[in-house]
Amino acid sequence: MSTRLVLVGCGHMGHAMLAGWIASGKIAAHEIIVVEPNEVLRNRAAALGCTVAPDAGTLPQDLAPDIIVIAVKPQAIEEVLAHYTRFGNGKTAFVSIAAGTGVATFEKILGDKTPIIRCMPNIPAAIGKGMMVVFATDRVTETARAFVADLLSASGEVATIDDEKLMDAVTAVSGSGPGYVFHFIEALTAAARAAGLPDKTAARLALQTIYGSAVMAVESGEEPGVLRQKVTSYKGTTAAGLDVLMGENGLTRLLTETVEAARKRSIELGS
Structure with missing residues (x-):
């Protein structure tokens, strides 16, 4: 079967998405070529059953993939794209997951x-719980849009926006958001320790509380504000804590x- 997809870059996010695509059956490993200069990362892709290449120059001359996914750091985008110009202005659609790099x-x-x-994914895509937000130009066919959306759904939820300018906000919220949440877990753990709890207990309470609350917010179908009000009794302990958390600052x-x-940093990366 011919190659349907070329993945350029197989770092943390590239590999996470690749593994999800294959495991879900959205695409077969033999339909994918992974281009990755790092031997260790390249071997990791090969272990999934994909064809691998160290650089664009080793790709077959008659190659005509449906999709080329660019999964490299924003700072390397222009240098990397220069090696793929032969696929431009044709039927091959390019999918970028680089923050701040515009059309x-x-x-x-x-x-x-x-x-x-x-596309702006986030790191929970590695466990199939990601948030992927997509913007496509008018030249992308409905077939390509559907193919990409189906692939991305293997990694979590998929949303679409019509205004490319909103991608910087998307990056700041869901792309970077896991970092904020991980730090909130750190902070709540530190606060639990400061309140006298042993280290392991503090970490367990913080992590499970945030996990359980997030799952409840997703599965209950209720607004977070409503759930907050349900757990906050008048002049109770939660209310006392929220007086601080919801204060002016x-x-x-x-x-x-x-x-x-x-x-703002996303905008800077794209300039």
Whole structure:
């Protein structure tokens, strides 16, 4: 069977998505070529059953994949894309998961008739619980859109936006968001220790409380604000804690500033 997809870069996110695609049966390993210069990472892709290549120059001359997924760091995008110009201005759609790198950069290098899809995944995609947000140009066919959406669904939830400018906000919220949550777990653990709990108990309580609350928020179908009110009795312990967390300089303000800082950095990476 012919190659349907070329994955360029097989680091943490690239490998996580690749493993999910294959495990879910969305695409067969023999339909994929992985281009990865790092031998260790390349061998990891080969272990999944994919054909591997060290660089673009070793790809077959008659190769005409449906999709080329670019999974490299934003700083390396232009250098990497320069090796794939022969696939531009044709039927092959390029999918980028690089933060901050706009469609204009791809079109400048590959040609303005190239179908481009931008996708912002997040690290929970590694366990099939990710959030993938997609923007596609008008040149992307419905067939390509459906194929990419189906692939991405193996890694979690998929949402679509029509305005590319919103990708910086998406990056700041769901792309970087797991980092914020992981730090919240750290902070709650530290607070539990400060309250006198043993280290292991503090870590267990913080982690399971956040995990259980997140699952409940997803599965209950109720708004988070409603759930918060249900667990907050009048003048009780939760209310006392929330008086601090929801104060003038509380969590909402802090997270708003956090997301804005990440959004601005996403814009800088794309400039």
